[in-house]
Amino acid sequence: MSLAPARPISTDKPLLNVLRGHVADRPPVWLMRQAGRYLPEYRALRAEKGGFLELVHDSEAAADVTLQPIRRFGFDGAILFSDILVIPHALGQDLWFEAGEGPRLAPRLVDFALDGLIPARERLDDVYQTVRLVAAALPPETTFLGFAGSPWTVATYMIAGQGSREQAEARRYAYRDPIAFQAIIDAISDLTLEYLCRQIEAGVEAVQLFDSWSGSLSPEQFESWVIAPNAKLVARLRAAHPQVPVIGFPKGAGGKLPAYAREVRPDAIGLDETVDPAWAHASIPENLPVQGNLDPLALITGGEALERAVARVLSSFPGRPHVFNLGHGILPDTPIAHVEQLLELVRR
Incomplete structure (x- = not known):
């Protein structure tokens, strides 16, 4: 029996229908990081704006980036263009990106007290404006996905x-x-709840919680820092917005996925590329919608290797609501022709 509560079916949004528990004739498809560096139109806009954070905080540009893959490919879902680290930025840390090295935050909480930070929630206002702009421009059949990082990550x-x-x-x-660590988790959780609620109020129709680093934890720490805070966050979000599906994505959870599904109770669960989809189908609660889990490197390879990989994913979830996606984000050197091949394979 599914852990997801019964929800009405809206026939005009295939992705939203599947997240609400409907088994589709063909799975709807979107790709994590589908708005990003593999698209020439994204690279051109980023060069014009000067950098990643500049794009995130330019609402019109961020809305355009969110819409670019919808215009080009007609994905069933549009994922908000932003970053999980806007939350620590709003909690008072400085945020910047080092070229070729990734994000940096200061002061580091390993040697600075949480209560010494000065929150700056207004730093999230540009994201809410991006949501409003995208919601007004999306095709009516496209589901709008918001997101946040999970507290542990x-x-x-x-x-x-x-x-x-x-x-x-x-x-x-x-x-x-x-x-002290619990206090950090609680501060992140409280602001994340507010952040996701405001995304929903501005126009997103489903949300995903990214726990990108959940695979590094021992079973005891996984229970304390992944399952417990996510279960509380999902319950609070569902109480505030019961019609909005929540996708949980605990990357690297592996054998801990069934416990995550049972205890966190997401409306759908994302599977990374290391998970055997047949095992997942047999191990997680019956009828719980799943999302995934094509290897991003199979997409880069294309051709017969991509055909085989897509066929395996498509055959692994008989009778279960399934959203076709990658097991993690699309990589920057992914050929556009291979994305077109993927969509043809899934949609035919």
Whole structure:
């Protein structure tokens, strides 16, 4: 039996229907990071605006970036163009991007107290304006997806000041001072709830919680810092907006996926490319919608390799609501012709 509550079916939005538990004749499709560097129109706009953060905070430009893949490919979903690190920025950390190295946050919470930050919630206002602009421009059949980072993943950046392969500083911090770490998780969760609610009020129709670094945790820490805060966040969001589906995406969770599905109770669950889709189909609650999980490298390869990979994903979820997607974000060197091949394979 599905953990997702029964929701009405709206026949004019295929993606939204599947997220609400409807089994479609063909799965709707969107791709994580579908608005981004593989598109020449994105690269041109980013060069004009001067950088990634400049794009995020220029609402008209961010709306255009969100719409670019819809105009080109007609995906069933449009994903808001923004970044998970707008939350620590609004909590008072400085945020910038180092060329070729990625995001940086300061001061690092590994050596600075959370209560020393001065919140600046107005830094999120540009995102809400982007949502309003996109909602007014989307085709009526296209579902508008908002998103945020899950508390654990956002906390890893806030503590270390940047991304890291094993999130060792955040994991040490959580072991060393779980009370202080819980305070960071709670602060992120509270602002994330407000942030997602305001996205919904501005026009998004479903939201995704990205837990990009959930795979680095021990089972005990996974329960404490992934399952518990996400379960609370999903419950609070559902109480505020019961008709808005929530997709949980705990990348790297592997064998902990069934527990995540049962305890977090998302309306749909995203599978990364390392998950055997047949195992997932057999292991997670019956009828719970799934999203995924084509390997982004199969998309880059194209040709027969892509055909085989797409066929395997499409055959793995008989009778289950399924959103076709990648197992993670589309990579910058992905040929546009391969995206067109993917859509032809899924839609035929």
